[in-house]
């Protein structure tokens with residue numbers, strides 16, 4: 078397999094790269110391979126190279142300052158993007174992100190995440206696309222193409238098998254060659270072949286005994302050798318641990334800096350004869366090629382000189398959200414489906430804490446700060462006639478401290494040891510997270526002694542308010558002018574150096590406050606400056622939790638609202654403490670009393686619609702007792718507007734499940750992500766993850782892979798298939814225009830001879846396409862069947878083997894709802 082076909086511009090870039098490389102001495106070369114700070118590589122003016130800037134990724138472009146005062150467009154979660162089953166839409170999302178990156182001076186986006194949904198417990202499940210490698214590869218391809226259409230690099234991550242978060246720095250994922258190739262490497266391979274990404278990120282974890290940043294076989298032989306990848310390989314943040322191991326293993330760049338295993342340590346290793354300078358040159362070439370592509374190397378033509386047309390961020394975010402919503406249940410009563418609602422008829426009782434305080438994205442490095450958020454309450458209020466909507470909280474899953482936000486007006490005041498104020502910057506919430514050079518203008522880390530989060534808090538409700546902290550250093554918390562906590566918080570013993578960022582919140586004080594009456598709040602942090610810290614960082618947060626009302630009373634209020642209304646809409650959600658980078662989930666339950674709320678509302682209102690606002694699967698024990706269930710994922714900043722579009726029928730929900738939703742965790746094929754005492758996590762299920770495993774076990778999930786309803790009906794009429802293409806004719810037989818995702822599964826038909834000696838899944842996704850049609854209109858979907866769909870990785874020969882024989886080609890609405898099939902006999 079080869080990389081992108083070479084062009085004249087490629088040659089010009091290669092010439093410029095070689096000329097620049099020739100001018101660098103060993104010290105400059107090794108410096109270029111090490112982060113100079115959290116997000117960038119050093120400029121080398123002697124060769125006309127500007128500093129290359131990277132940024133997370135994947136739902137928005139954070140920019141180099143991880144604060145809320147530098148807003149970014151927040152797209153729906155990657156699970157949502159995948160649920161649209163539309164690589165073209167992913168490409169448009171990518172173009173928007175390139176536009177954001179350019180606006181923020183970012184050259185390389187640290188995205189997409191293409192690890193697989195091996196277990197629903199995976200903490201970054203919301204940040205990856207699917208349990209299926211083909212769908213993941215197709216969406217990732219569109220995304221990478223879109224970002225790079227805009228002249229911005231991508232970093233496909235995390236290479237490879239970073240499918241869970243437990244002990245992510247130390248875990249050794251033990252995977253045999255076949256599942257490694259057929260599942261976990263497959264999306265990376267497809268994206269390299271089809272989108273030619275300019276970067277790959279080496280994961281924290283170890284695979285089969287070798288740390289990924291040092292994995293010579295996977296990085297050099299497979300990724301570069303077999304697949305022809307010609308971009309740069311960057312370590313995940315702090316993942317590189319060995320100077321010679323990483324260089325020999327094929328890692329080009331160690332991030333972040335300034336303390337890394339490359340730079341001076343690498344120059345010394347070359348001088349000591351431990352590694353060849355030629356290997357350094359190779360890595361430098363990869364970085365200079367990236368620099369040339371994004372246009373920061375003088376004399377080299379950038380790949381994109383004219384960025385594509387400007388994208389309207391709000392409009393696209395809203396479109397992706399409604400295209401991603403998956404209507405998993407839409408009960409028909411008296412001939413009428415529960416959804417869409419008629420906006421002109423009747424009243425709606427909305428409940429759920431997330432209906433008011435929308436949860437639009439998942440936690441961790443994927444977090445960005447948008448300049449506005451449309452909650453479900455905002456969206457429905459704007460779309461409905463006055464008086465048609467009532468709102469009650471019903472159940473508040475936020476029984477845990479969260480970053481102070483609603484009602485707080487805060488600033489960060491930085492002072493030197495002598496009390497001089499160095500800077501005072503407004504903060505949009507109670508989080509200070511400055512890493513490396515991200516400090517406010519005018520503040521040098523050496524001089525910085527104390528940071529104080531200071532301001533006022535105007536409570537929304539009267540009662541007992543809880544305040545807390547997250548982060549390290551000497552902390553002093555005051556509320557209403559009174560010191561309520563003073564103490565030292567250390568870093569603890571967690572092996573994850575980011576534990577301080579994502580670490581658990583700690584309660585510090587409870588204070589009685591009155592609604593509408595502002596009080597002063599202050600959290601002072603004497604900055605922790607230990608020598609062993611990998612980088613200069615100030616990371617601490619002021620946390621808050623509102624008064625906890627009697628849960629039964631909250632439910633009773635919602636029930637009263639629902640009883641009086643024509644329709645009840647309940648929004649249920651996970652919290653940041655449940656779904657985030659840095660840890661895996663323990664269970665799939667909705668936190669707090671949300672299940673009780675749904676049951677109680679459904680008991681008094683037959684037209685109860687539940688909106689599930691989570692990035693990953695949760696158990697929905699009441700799912701068959703409500704009129705409709707709509708999964709909205711983490712829907713991005715325009716989520717509430719998109720929700721109104723879909724509930725009220727201006728648009729149909731376009732999503733199909735990219736992942737199986739279990740009824741209960743115990744049914745999920747992989748329901749534990751804890752490594753053994755030796756630190757190993759064995760992928761014992763082999764190629765059987767996701768629907769492949771559900772089908773083998775014969776267990777029925779709550780909702781199968783590929784499932785999702787629209788607002789019209791489709792009749793599948795004919796199928797014609799060869800070994801390379803399928804044509805499906807279908808008609809929109811329902812009442813309104815719509816879009817359908819035609820899914821093609823390949824099911825091997827058992828035969829006595831020629832059958833492979835290894836077990837294969839009952840069927841697997843081999844292609845898909847979406848079609849649009851007006852009522853009564855008939856359309857044809859033409860779907861190519863890739864050769865790879867017929868191949869297995871043969872562990873004996875270490876190669877792909879085409880398995881000739883008889884297959885059923887199935888056209889389906891989900892893996893469990895197969896409408897048509899054709900038999901083909903293939904020959905090698």
Ligand code: BGC
Pocket residue numbers: 133134187234313314442575
């Ligand atoms: C995450 C990466 C991210 C990096 C930089 C790491 O902890 O695993 O996905 O790109 O931090 O923020």
